[in-house]
Amino acid sequence: LFEKLDLPVVKKTKTGFSTNEEVLRVLAEEHQVPILVLEYRQLAKLKSTYIDALPNLIDSKTERVHTNFVQTGAETGRLSSKSPNLQNIPIRTELGQKIRSAFIPGKKDWELVSADYSQIELRILAHLSKDEGLIKAFKEDQDIHTFTAQQIFDVSESDLTKEMRTMAKRVNFGIVYGISAFGLAKDLKVVQSEAQEFIDRYFARYPLVREFMDSEIKNCERRGYVVTLLNRRRYLPEILSKNNAIKNFAQRQAINTPVQGTAADLMKLAMINVHREMTAKEMKAKMLITVHDEIVLETPSSECEDLVKLLKENMENAMELSVPIKVSVKVGKNWLDMKDM
Incomplete structure (x- = not known):
């Protein structure tokens, strides 16, 4: 970049020229190669973190990937996820979205349901x-x-x-x-x-x-x-x-x-309420994961309409505020391709 292409040095480190993302984005205005380096790094990251790693984490008995939730990891009270971190599945880039689309319900004729608090903070x-x-x-x-x-x-x-x-x-x-x-x-x-x-x-x-x-x-x-x-x-x-x-x-x-701490408290209350009501109604739906302001569940298609109603009622009324609490619910066959309900 700097010796053969003679691109300008933007930043130096103790060991030499810096090629971090910020530097490469500046250099991308001068030449195409820095763009290719950024794209390669993105692909390498997706491959090593998800494509190569996740299949090896599938449990042989359940045929699912299981994460660990930590109650005391984030000081604000938010649940965090580790080994693997399933709260960090990419969605912002086109390639990242392909990773997210790989997450599907565990049974045939079931749907994924995502319930997300709108602008809760x-x-x-x-x-x-x-x-x-x-x-x-x-x-x-x-x-x-x-x-x-x-x-x-x-x-x-x-x-x-x-x-x-x-x-x-x-x-x-x-x-x-x-x-x-x-x-x-x-x-x-x-x-x-x-x-x-x-x-x-x-x-x-x-x-x-x-x-x-x-x-x-x-x-x-x-x-x-x-x-x-x-x-x-x-x-x-x-x-x-x-x-x-x-x-x-x-x-x-x-x-x-x-x-943020109140948002974390609200989410935990909502999860408890949702779980209790699903159990009381003997629903087959199961809660899979929470990602900050979102709960993801799987449900038989036959229960989908009832579950959507249950989620909105319990999540929007888990706590009383001076403003309305709103929840958007989406349903789909994978974690990416979901439609508003």
């Missing part, structure tokens, strides 16, 4: 912050990213571009994680001052979100922990650190944990 943020603007948007069933884009760009919906909505979506989710102007600028590929302006406009439109975040940080500094809506605690002693980097990280955790 933003709904929880609206509830916890009591911000009237956010609550209004969810109560009126507005597209929250379109709504936020209108607020921060000060345009009508008819003048809104797809790019504006995409940027607003990143602002929405970035705010939940306590993102800085520096981090948002890098994510949106804009200058830091412009990113700061987006953040300022967001808080001008949703002022109680800022108050909620400041309050969570102050409470954590005072008592040493934050709590979820169900009063599950996460201790953050680092919030009193004299090291600014450590302290800032703890502050972001103090902002995010009440939101």
